[in-house]
Amino acid sequence: MSTPQHHIHLSESEMPTTWYNVIADLPAPPPPPLHPGTMEPVGPDDLAPLFPMALIEQEVSTQRYIDIPGEVLDVYRLWRPSPLFRATRLEQALGTPARIYYKYEGVSPAGSHKPNTSVPQAYYNHAEGVTRLTTETGAGQWGSALAFATAQYGMECEIWMVAASYRQKPYRRTMMQVWGATVHSSPSNATEYGRALLADHVDHPGSLGIAISEAVAACVADPNARYALGSVLNHVLLHQTIIGEEALLQLAKVGDVPDVIVGCTGGGSNFGGLAFPFLREKLAGKMNPTIRCVEPAACPTLTKGEYRYDFGDTAGMTPLMKMHTLGHDFIPEPIHAGGLRYHGMSPLVSHIYELGLAEAIAIPQRECFAGALTFARTEGIVPAPEPTHAIAATIREALACKETGEEKVILTALCGHGHLDLASYEKYLAGDMVDYDLPDEVIAKAMANVPVIA
Ligand SMILES: *Cc1c(COP(=O)(O)O)cnc(C)c1O
Secondary structure, eight states: OOOOSSSOOGGGSSSSOOOOOGGGSSSSSOOBBBBBBSBOOHHHHHHHHTHHHHHHHHHHHOEEEEEEOHHHHHHHTTTSOOOOOOOOOHHHHHHHHSSSEEEEOSSTTTTTTTHHHHHHHHHHHHTTOOOEEEEEESSHOOOOOOHHHHHHOOOEEEEEEEEHHHHHHHHHHHHHHTTTTEEEEESSSSSSHHHHHHHHHHTOOHHHHHHHHHOOOHHHOOOTTTESSSSSHHHHHHHHHHHHHHHHHHHTHHHHHHHHEEEEEEESHHHHHHHHHHHHHHHHSSSSEEEEEEEEEOOOOHHHSSEEESSSSSSOOEEEEEEEESSSOOOOOOOOOOGGGBBOOOOHHHHHHHHTTTTEEEEEEHHHHHHHHHHHHHHHHOOOOOTTTHHHHHHHHHHHHHHOOOOEEEEEOOOOOOOOHHHHHHHHHTTTTOOOOHHHHHHHHHHTOOOOOO
């Protein structure tokens, strides 16, 4: 028996030149975001203080394919096409008949999939004369991705980093500063909302929702600034579809078709980026993969949250979005997968889940880190804490195949490396990591503050 190909390479000239907009192929469009004052769908004018027109157009577009600008392709070529790997050593270690493939996004300068959207976001802002971008970051991956992208276009970048991560991940902060960004611990003294929270609680751990409120407040106070979001929105998921488009071409090279696609979901962007091009093929009847979201048991937005209109941030400054939510003032336990600690889920992923086109499971963090060790010791790459959820789900599926003897093809996204998350591994190895259960009373309490829409 010959050894199967491990690294499935795509050449630069084979790199896709369009993003895929899944909305064009869905049986129904996702419900629109609403203005919290009027409860009417938000229009371009409502969003103009926050985003450049090109991104607002992409946000509401129903066009199936959108051309990737040449200037964005030029920056993408620094690390794209990204590799697809067949996890042969992991398969052997598990003794599974399944064939496991992972698309690796840790090869980007920031070490995750996030530059796939930070680069076009910086590009479109720059093209419309914006000189400064504000944003929030949880674990620091989005902040570093935006700091890298703004450096490419000579723009200023100001970042509110969730306080718990700011303390736990000093090297992420330094990385952002190396690329020239200004970084605040959030809640911060730089905004009125931050000052109010700090007055009540000097050691406030912060949350993504709070950091978004601060970054939005700083943006609207400066006419030359716009705001950038690293996940959740339609245009972000659109930009990430380069992942799935490449993976489709790579799998075709080895003649495999996925039976199961799993991805970790924080705001839904790496998952959507991988899964949507395959969903297109599924909706066209060309393949029939099961598509599965994996979330942390401590922040189970899809599996335990409600599908309702809610704010994207804690202070209630954003439009209302119809999404799976645990309540905009829900503050998740400080699990190590900081990028998965968000109270909501992308409206597009929520919608697809409601349509029955994707399923979801929640996994506690110790099982995820156990899977990550097996993965690192076989495949070599140390995963970021977020995709350890996708790896744990992949291992569950592969072990189920071992029971049944099914030779399923499993595809997952290894959306970032964990080189700046070794403190989490240190905790796991020392036996100090704990799992958090999320009691229903805690969810009910946070849901009580979600607006009731008539
Ligand atoms: C930000 C991030 C996530 C979570 O965001 P999604 O939009 O759900 O992809 C997951 N993994 C990594 C490595 C991240 O940087």
